[in-house]
């Protein structure tokens with residue numbers, strides 16, 4: 393059974409989903425889920441643009457990626473919604489006629505204007521508190537342009553009425569518009585919804601976040617390979633907190649605790665470093681299955697050919713703790729999947745080009761030929777035994793071996809890497825390095 397709580401996210405399709413917008417969507421969604429209500433998506437596309445479809449896609453991608461599913465709408469392609477204002481002209485005409493009948497609109501140079509009562513309006517905001525707006529000097533607002541297109545305030549109010557929206561949760565930049573909106577509700581003889589205006593998101597230096605600031609666009613998190621659950625968690629903390637200093641908090645818990653009256657009144661400071669840190673925490677604690685899933689698009693795009701899923705899973709398991717962003721996965725794993733991997737010249741310079749390195753690598757290769765227990769433990773024991781026999785440091789075998797099998801000087805634990813690659817592959821790679829750098 394759903395409750396009477398009905399909220400909506402009402403973005404204009406600009407081709408860009410700002411983190412501020414995503415946070416607004418998230419807070420609406422959290423409130424709906426907390427109250428077992430309904431969360432709608434309404435695309436406010438009365439300003440026609442030719443790229444609308446693409447711009448709407450950006451909104452869908454962002455919301456879907458964050459897991460903010462919406463409940464209702466016109467029903468397109470086997471999915472719910474959303475509502476498009478551009479398809480709702482008949483409804484707006486109907487409501488305009490209501491205002492005509494009440495004699496509160498008039499025509500002025502082709503535009504339709506709404507006659508303000510000029511009474512002061514009180515907004516009892518769930519976040520910002522009680523605010524009185526003096527409207528005595530405000531001009532009448534236009535609700536329809538001469539070309540027939542609608543002004544935001546009018547269609548926004550009509551839709552919230554028609555869709556029986558119980559709570560309008562939106563950015564604080566709309567607080568001053570609310571006085572106008574309440575006047576329209578009054579003209580329709582309707583009770584306005586409750587309002588919750590959430591504080592803006594500012595940069596750490598207090599400046600307003602612009603489109604160009606790093607982390608401003610939801611698309612950038614998708615492209616960089618953040619875990620959506622981490623970004624969603626971070627957005628939850630922008631203006632809300634569980635009050636016990638917890639940073640990493642499961643979404644089910646947030647849904648349970650979320651309340652509009654607990655939204656912080658102060659502006660939220662955006663901190664991309666914290667989001668990045670939180671993302672790292674999520675990755676560390678993530679199941680291998682989820683890690684595999686989130687790596688997939690990046691592996692796909694990298695051109696790495698995976699023919700053995702079991703091998704891939706083992707590889708991912710040992711690099712997992714090194715990964716901070718999923719876009720880095722291909723770079724960490726590519727050499728596991730090809731014999732044509734390049735050698736980093738600097739890594740070669742510091743290892744294989746050192747005196748005795750080739751001789752030592754060659755002895756390690758012979759030692760490993762005879763190893764029967766091809767496990768990280770067995771391989772470590774064999775290497776240490778050889779180091780003792782030669783009288784060198786283990787590092788003097790470890791570093792050349794790593795470069796020989798991977799082409800680089802950094803990577804996951806050498807012994808685990810060798811175990812996973814398997815004996816034939818490791819010996820073959822050592823032979824190649826011995827030939828190439830002898």
Ligand code: GLU
Pocket residue numbers: 401402403404436548560561562563566
């Ligand atoms: N289309 C408006 C915006 O994107 C919606 C404001 C509202 O939520 O009422 O800012």
